[in-house]
Amino acid sequence: MREKIHIYHTNDVHSHFEKWPRIRKFLKERKALHEANGEDVFIFDCGDFVDRWHSFTEGTLGKGNVELLNDAGYTAVTLGNNEGLTLPHDVLNHLYDEADFEVLAANVYLAGGTRPSWALPYQIFKSSRGTKIGVTAATAYYRPLYKLLGWELSEPLAELEKQIAELQKQADIIIVLSHLGMDDDETIAENNPRVDLILGGHTHHVFMNGKKVNHTTLGAAGRYGEYIGYVKAEVDKGPFFWKNFTASLVDTAILDNPPNAGEYIKDLEEIGKDLLQTEVVTLPEPLNYSWAEQSELPAILCEALYKWCKADCALINSGLILSALEKGKVTKYDLHQMLPHPINPCVVELSGAELEEVLHISEDSGLSDLEFQGLGFRGVMMGKLVYHEIEYDKDNGSIKVAGKPIVREKTYSLATLDMFTFGVFLPPIKNARRKIYYLPEFVRDLMEWELKTRYL
Template identity: 40%
Template sequence: MSKKTVKILHTNDLHSQLDRWPAVVATVNRLKSHATKAGDDVLLFDIGDHADRVHPITEGLDGKGNVELLNRLSYDAITIGNNEGMTFSKRQLNSLYDKADFDVLVANLKHDNGEMPTWAKNHRVFTTEQGVTVGVFGVTVAYKLFYHALGWSIEDPFESIERQVEALRGKVDVLICLSHLGLHDDERMAKQFPEIDLILGSHTHHLLLDGEKINRTWIHQCGRSGSHLGEVSITVDAESREITNLNVHTIEVENEYDSDTVSLLEDMKSRADRVLSEVVTTIPEEWELSWEKETPLTKLLVKGLKEWCEADVAMINAGILLEGLPQGPITKGALHRICPHPINPAKVNISGERLLEFIREAHKKEKIYKKVKGFGFRGKILGMMIYEGIEVDESANGPLQPEHICILGKKLDRDTLYNVATVDMFTFGYLYPSISTLNEKTYYMPEFLRDVLAWSLQNRK
């Protein structure tokens, strides 16, 4: 019985940890070389969030440096994550893959008119040198409010998955989904669509050392930040065209570095530095920062946030800024350094009752010193909550009451609705349940908080 083997190599969730990329390149090249010597065909995929604007190279080059790195390693196809899809403006995303030498597979992202963007495809069928046909499609997590604010239409990924399975299953030997949905949805997909042979996952940063098998479908996800990558060996019977063996391996990326990639990253840094050296404004004195009290810098930002969002009041945590600012010219790079998060301004319409709960939670010591990972936050601790239009009696004993809080000079009223400007990270997840469960939220995109800071500095009085 004649058999044909295809090696699938895959990466996910690098998040622009570019110091790890030379080691990833060396490991991929080594695995490719071994597969080629064994007579196997190789396909290489990335499952999204390769680009993260926390890194100055990604910020300065609008993500195109990340595409250059993917090209250099000869990826066959990728899908996008929320960092590519939601932290770049529509204009930036529409040009991000102009020079890509690989296919971008994302079946559930469309323009508002329902048309696919020119840079993306629903799926791709690869035919290896041994004649094995591999159907591959991609889907990304559907944060509808955010994509809508950016001018995109994002479809429920499971509706897209159903169409892609129907289009591909009878036409290919192997069916693969590149999924930036997270492990929970990958498990749901495996149960709902047993026709899929392999789900290469991402987004939730799970490290599945031995993969996970549900019925006949394998799921694999390799952590984040270039610590591991995946290798899947698929053997197909030449006559029946059926998969006879599928083995999942997780490869730890060791400290072996590709010197050409190191040199390329040095060149990219120089290019990015030139962009980020643009002067935004000049300040006459040094502005220090504290995460435990209000400073002129945090006060300027929260005041600017209120004006930007046209809100009644504003509240923001001091830990959103990582450093103060020196006297003299302030560059784009300096603002990126002190506020690197891909976090957007947001406004919520909230009752006084919920606002009281929000403020109470923010004043807890464990919240002020809480170390946060995810939600776009790239800092260390949340820090003290800083207000504009809200006064809190810090000397109050016990839980804060309405009489301890003034909103625009008047005692907080539990039944009044207030428009509160804050940051998007507070409106989802577990940090502040009092506002994360609200239905009425407005997101201001594509600008980040550092854009509000730049605007506030330029328009300070």
Template identity: 45%
Template sequence: MEQIIETIHIYHTNDVHSHFESWPQISRYLRERKRQHIEHEEACFVFDIGDFVDRSHPFTEGTAGKGNTHLLNQAGYDAVTIGNNEGITMSKTALNLLYEDANFDIVLGNLWDDGQYPEWAIPSVSYTTGKGTRVGIIGATAEYQAFYSKLGWQITPPRETLKKLAEQMKDEVDVIVCLSHMGIHEDERLAAECPIIDVILGAHTHHLFPEGKFVGPVLLAATGKYGEYLGHVTLKIGLDPKKITDRKAVLYRTDQLAHVEEDVREVNRLIDAGNQAMNEKVFFNPIPLRQNLFGESELSSFFARALIAYTEADCALFNAGIFLGSLEKGWVSKGDLHALLPHPINPCVVTLDGELLTEVYEQSLNKEWPEIEIKGLGFRGTLMGAMIHERLYQNRYGQLFAGNREVLAGKTYTLATLDMFTFGFFFPALKEAEKDYYMPELIRDIFGWYGKEQNID
């Protein structure tokens, strides 16, 4: 007797980062495919694996991310998990409000608020198909302990959390799907350590699996970044007994999905909506502040003073590439600040021994760095640009000073910088040093605060 088979379709996105260039096509395709599967009595689920929100886009910034939630609603998503862009670039209040209008589940097992899950999140959920197959969903996000704790959240190790959740639900469901914003290496470890999970939909490291990847019996799938691909996993389920008989993953290039004239207008409407929401005036700028990518400028000097004034650090260090334009004389709006500094980057004060501060200063003089292209780390520009030093300088005898103090081994100094420089990629000494991250303030918030503090109105 031929075995009765059910086909389950899973569509997934990850790390869209508010790149909406192809979003109208993606949304339309998902709605059409779900309608077709329902007509054929096939189960269909749509998931996002985090970092759908990115505050570098004016629509996201202007709507505090709630516009992104509306887009997911429109496209018919069933569940999402969060990425670090939802989790640590938004204030705790903003994240608590982000999903209040969501028509989908937020599956997140490793984020806590005073010992409880946030009201908007659940650690796992189970869906039952029309043919009775029980599909369990678990989810977790990357563990940025220092950042989450600074915002008032508690974050637990995601891989261990996911293994516990899978064990808890394995006897209650027929299929386990994991929404993992941990990164490719953690996904591979999870698959090796927990083969009772059937599918891991991955994210965070922007990896791409054109046809999926198997680690033992576990199928890993991921779509890269920026909505460039849409993922489709199909599971064939034997109904008596309930068992997966086949599993496959494919990707669709979103620039090859059907376009209509209205798509471009829809993307422009999102940008316009964000810009309109950020028309609020912040401060009056009495003189033009020009950008200089490869040296100091009026603009870099203004921000350097702002960073010192806000953090009260001894000295400051940052790169000129953070400025994506200049500021003209006149009123500066929230939108102007966002266009100038779109990065979800926080300021940070690092406490260093004089020997290490000297090492950092000497590394910052690398003549090749200004031309380096930076990708990731929260940076939304292109080139590093010149390294800017504020109150950190050598006198004519070659002695290094931080403020008015000579930098000496055995003495400690405070350096205000950008959080992206504390991860060890450029300055290894900053990775292990004592740090105080300023959150939820982004660097554009510091810039705007200083403008107002100067009584420029």
């Protein structure tokens, strides 16, 4: 007799809760409907559900996100790089203490090589008719960064092959939850024909009706809760075992919004705001910012980065600053609103000639007007590049570092933002021969440190 199994999935929500009331309502209603018809339902998230740009996530350090997943009835989740790399070790180690769902992360280990108690390499779920559904998962291979936080990662494709081989012995259906990106998902499908379904994320790709790679179905639902993935699995365990997977996406923009949606979203913001009311400093005067010209707050942040990293010089983009600070009490909430980005400090080593190239690009390429989001940046536009201990006279082309003319053959340490080492904006920084990352500190932590130094 043919069996229907219903699978729903999300990925890369990034704490964008504006559509969460619709997603929550839809998942609860669908689950109730299918179960009333005697059919099984599984709900998965493929990582980056947590993002500390939102005050609710920042204030609860992700535990509030876990409560939301519990409430919506999720079956299992995997880690994205936002869960893995933006939370201090102890916070991540206890993030899922109250989870009502399984956490699957086959390639995440403690520094000694043992698995954390909360991260399973795979799990086998049974349908009401006895069909065994084996699920494994892996997260993106940022091994050096995880190592700085006290974690170890195994290479995800090799790790998944081990888990898939194990599941082949035990399961009727094999599912991979992937936070690896589209290219790796296709590689998994090509190399592991026994995998039935790969639900993916990380690269924010969209498969409106799934994608077939050999015998494997791939599903992906974009980002920010724009879509909910749905896969109808049909299984017949008769004389000739048969299974079929049909993938589609549900556009959350056209779903009914619950009557209290606006209040629900506001409540999440208020919870975060209340938890972040700790006073940092009291300012004797306001501090302002501009994305187009020199201003106080970007200069303060750039100097803080320079001092924190003990570098020769520093560079940031003024677009990091999203709000001014008023005279009087400044709270952690104020700093979070000003600097919501999960961006870490970084030092790169550049030759004088490479540093010159960076400055030419930053001043002459129109980079300051670029509008973008990603790589940890949660702002609007890049904004003017701001320097500390760098003087650049565009009229005559002269450059000084720490008051002395730049030497093209000399090696300089430049304090900057990790996003510049990941993106293509400033190639000499991306391609720097040595990079030193500072985790888990965010740029707002450095701003807090600098303001306390100046005003306490």
